[in-house]
Amino acid sequence: MSQTSNIQPLIEDLAKREQEQQIACEDCSLYRLCLPLGLHRDDLLLLDEIVMRSGNYQAKQSLFTATEAFSTLFVVRSGSFKTMISTSNGREQVTGFYFPGEFVGLEALHMPSYQSSAVALETSSICALPYQKVQALGEKLPRLQSQLLNRLSKELAGDKNFMLLLGKKTSEEKLATYLLSLSKRFELRGFSAKQFVLTMSRSDIANHLGLAVETISRVFTKFQDDGLIKTEGKVVSLAEIERLQALCG
Amino acid sequence: MSQTSNIQPLIEDLAKREQEQQIACEDCSLYRLCLPLGLHRDDLLLLDEIVMRSGNYQAKQSLFTATEAFSTLFVVRSGSFKTMISTSNGREQVTGFYFPGEFVGLEALHMPSYQSSAVALETSSICALPYQKVQALGEKLPRLQSQLLNRLSKELAGDKNFMLLLGKKTSEEKLATYLLSLSKRFELRGFSAKQFVLTMSRSDIANHLGLAVETISRVFTKFQDDGLIKTEGKVVSLAEIERLQALCG
DNA sequence: CGCGCGTTTGACATGACTCAAATGCTGTGG
DNA sequence: CCACAGCATTTGAGTCATGTCAAACGCGCG
Numbered sequence: 001m002s003q004t005s006n007i008q009p010l011i012e013d014l015a016k017r018e019q020e021q022q023i024a025c026e027d028c029s030l031y032r033l034c035l036p037l038g039l040h041r042d043d044l045l046l047l048d049e050i051v052m053r054s055g056n057y058q059a060k061q062s063l064f065t066a067t068e069a070f071s072t073l074f075v076v077r078s079g080s081f082k083t084m085i086s087t088s089n090g091r092e093q094v095t096g097f098y099f100p101g102e103f104v105g106l107e108a109l110h111m112p113s114y115q116s117s118a119v120a121l122e123t124s125s126i127c128a129l130p131y132q133k134v135q136a137l138g139e140k141l142p143r144l145q146s147q148l149l150n151r152l153s154k155e156l157a158g159d160k161n162f163m164l165l166l167g168k169k170t171s172e173e174k175l176a177t178y179l180l181s182l183s184k185r186f187e188l189r190g191f192s193a194k195q196f197v198l199t200m201s202r203s204d205i206a207n208h209l210g211l212a213v214e215t216i217s218r219v220f221t222k223f224q225d226d227g228l229i230k231t232e233g234k235v236v237s238l239a240e241i242e243r244l245q246a247l248c249g
Numbered sequence: 250m251s252q253t254s255n256i257q258p259l260i261e262d263l264a265k266r267e268q269e270q271q272i273a274c275e276d277c278s279l280y281r282l283c284l285p286l287g288l289h290r291d292d293l294l295l296l297d298e299i300v301m302r303s304g305n306y307q308a309k310q311s312l313f314t315a316t317e318a319f320s321t322l323f324v325v326r327s328g329s330f331k332t333m334i335s336t337s338n339g340r341e342q343v344t345g346f347y348f349p350g351e352f353v354g355l356e357a358l359h360m361p362s363y364q365s366s367a368v369a370l371e372t373s374s375i376c377a378l379p380y381q382k383v384q385a386l387g388e389k390l391p392r393l394q395s396q397l398l399n400r401l402s403k404e405l406a407g408d409k410n411f412m413l414l415l416g417k418k419t420s421e422e423k424l425a426t427y428l429l430s431l432s433k434r435f436e437l438r439g440f441s442a443k444q445f446v447l448t449m450s451r452s453d454i455a456n457h458l459g460l461a462v463e464t465i466s467r468v469f470t471k472f473q474d475d476g477l478i479k480t481e482g483k484v485v486s487l488a489e490i491e492r493l494q495a496l497c498g
Numbered sequence: 499c500g501c502g503c504g505t506t507t508g509a510c511a512t513g514a515c516t517c518a519a520a521t522g523c524t525g526t527g528g
Numbered sequence: 529c530c531a532c533a534g535c536a537t538t539t540g541a542g543t544c545a546t547g548t549c550a551a552a553c554g555c556g557c558g
Contacts, residue, residue: 085413087498093413107409110402116409138394142387145394152401153359159408160356160365164334164342166415167459171546202505210416212547217506233505233555249336420514451537461515466538482523482537499558506553513547521538528531 024048033101033189034075035129035147043141050133053077056125063104063118063126070108072128076100079124080199082208085116094208097121097200099185106152121199166210173249174209175219179229179236180244195237273297282350282438283324284378284396292390299382302326305374312353312367312375319357321377325349328373329448331457334365343457346370346449348434355401370448415459422498423458424468428478428485429493444486 025036026044036044057063063074063081076098083104086092095116098104108114109131138145165177187193198205206216223229228244230237238244274285275293285293306312312323312330325347332353335341344365347353357363358380387394414426436442447454455465472478477493479486487493 083409085409087413087417089498091413091417091498093416095409095412107402107405110399111406115406135395139391142391142394145387145391145398146384149394149397149401150359152398152405153356156356156401156405156408157360157364159405159412160332160334160344163344163408163411163415164336164340166412167342167456168336168340207416213505214507214548215546218546221506249338249340462537463516463539464514467514470538501558502556504553504555506551508551509549511546511548513545514543515545516543517541519538519540521536523536524534526531526533528529 022053025051030075030077030101035103035144035151038143038147039141040143043143046137046141047144050129050137052128052130054126054128056123057081057120059120059122061120063120064114065117066113066115068114070105070112070114070131072130073106073109073134074104074118075127075129076102076104077125077127080121081118081124082121082200082204083116083118092207093210094200094204097182097204097208100189103151103155106155121204169249171209171211171215171219172222172247174211175205175216175223176228176244176247177249178205178209179238180241180248183238183241193238194241195235198234198236271302274300279324279326279350284352284393284400287392287396288390289392292392295386295390296393299378299386301377301379303375303377305372306369308369308371310369312369313363314366315362315364317363319354319361319363319380321379322355322358322383323353323367324376324378325351325353326374326376329370330367330373331370331449331453332365332367341456342459343453346431346453346457349438352400352404355404370453418498420458420460420464420468421471421496423460424454424465424472425477425493425496426498427454427458428487429490429497432487432490442487443490444484447483447485 024044025031025034025048026041028034031037036047039047057079064072066085078100081098081104083095083098084092085095098118104118104126105114105116107116134144134148138148165174169177182196182198183193186196200208202216202220203213206213209216220229220231223244224231228238228240228247230239273293274280274283274297275290277283280286285296288296306328313319313321315334327349330347330353332344332347333341334344347367353367353375354363354365356365383393383397387397414423418426431445431447432442435445449457451465451469452462455462458465469478469480472493473480477487477489477496479488
């Protein structure tokens with residue numbers, strides 16, 4: 001009993017700090033997924049010092065644009081983002097969706113400007129890491145660099161896989177693959193693998209998968225008719241993960 | 250005169266060592282493009298020690314396969330390679346082509362096995378970097394890590410751009426974009442931007458661009474009929490780079 | 499409550515694919 | 529050194545998956 005009454009204020013404090021985004025990396029619920037993994041306690045404090053826990057973003061608010069000068073790496077703290085790249089004549093490709101613990105903007109760290117733009121899909125918050133400071137800290141903490149390398153490599157591997165989807169899969173295979181990929185990512189974050197919210201619009205999904213909105217809509221209804229999934233607006237339930245898996249090509 | 254006679258043996262020695270692939274990073278003609286850029290002389294010697302200048306590969310010979318355990322990063326020394334990834338049911342996507350000074354296998358460095366496979370397109374040679382040793386050296390040489398980060402980031406940026414091609418471009422835009430991208434890469438290596446050899450087959454190109462061989466063949470002939478390019482088997486000449494550029498979408 | 503955007507559905511068009519066959523090239527063995 | 533086999537490339541004809549256009553629907557926001 002006395003234990004409970006001791007702990008309670010601590011929990012409240014934590015919740016309050018988390019809400020105010022003052023929480024240290026060490027105590028962050030994303031610790032397991034985020035950059036600091038593998039760093040020692042002392043190193044973490046150094047990392048903490050350069051992390052700017054930035055204010056909230058509203059849906060459709062821009063995190064950065066393609067032409068803007070690159071200076072900062074972002075990690076999603078809560079909510080979700082999409083990134084896009086566009087042709088000179090204005091066609092756009094959604095290059096990725098980003099969830100808590102994931103880095104946005106890694107493809108820019110070798111050049112003067114972000115080449116893509118990032119936009120919040122819902123009310124979201126991020127941690128901002130001024131890249132110059134990350135580099136400086138990296139000189140002292142090789143494990144930090146290694147973590148970054150891993151992150152980049154992971155994203156690269158994901159993108160190679162995505163090329164397979166874009167280049168070789170049918171519309172049904174594309175959507176099945178996409179839904180399962182989301183499912184895995186949510187599961188990794190401790191959410192249900194079977195039911196989740198699609199924070200992005202159908203048209204974002206369509207664009208990302210190299211399809212027309214109408215096609216995505218049709219495949220959604222087909223999957224539903226076939227009993228593979230259930231949709232209610234933005235909420236999807238995967239009813240038959242195995243059969244979906246078989247559909248991935 | 251005496252100078253010439255002094256230098257001549259040195260040049261011959263260099264050529265011989267280059268041929269035998271014993272040449273040090275410091276003296277390598279790819280220095281400008283490769284990993285060591287930005288390292289100090291002393292650091293270079295350390296890097297030299299872990300680089301294994303591997304034997305030749307013949308056309309169609311495998312550098313690594315998707316299931317093989319990851320242990321080594323490769324840098325193309327001469328020739329060219331393609332990488333592929335495949336679906337469970339055997340469809341393949343060519344994920345990239347690699348020329349001298351470029352890294353192959355970067356997407357694997359966070360996981361136990363190469364997820365893609367790499368194959369030589371012609372007689373080629375590589376430098377092999379055991380990744381464990383790179384990591385160990387990286388602890389001492391932050392600039393080495395930074396270089397690696399840059400490489401990864403550059404490849405990532407290229408892949409994001411390639412998503413735009415796969416997802417949003419027509420067959421003509423795809424081929425035009427592809428030819429110009431090759432042109433730029435060759436130019437960077439000191440070769441002609443206007444005329445070069447396509448070491449990969451039409452079917453490799455088609456696969457990479459998410460098209461059928463027949464389509465690629467037709468677009469090649471169309472471009473030729475339109476006076477944009479000239480082809481003679483594997484040799485292409487870009488006759489009107491500007492107009493090609495305009496076609497990129 | 500109503501407007502507007504996002505989504506769904508239907509009808510039709512088309513770019514790229516598939517299948518088929520001719521042509522050309524390359525490497526190999528006689 | 530030539531001839532042939534086998535693969536790569538080109539060309540043609542017809543089909544199909546997905547895109548486009550159009551319209552109805554409905555949910556969510558103001």
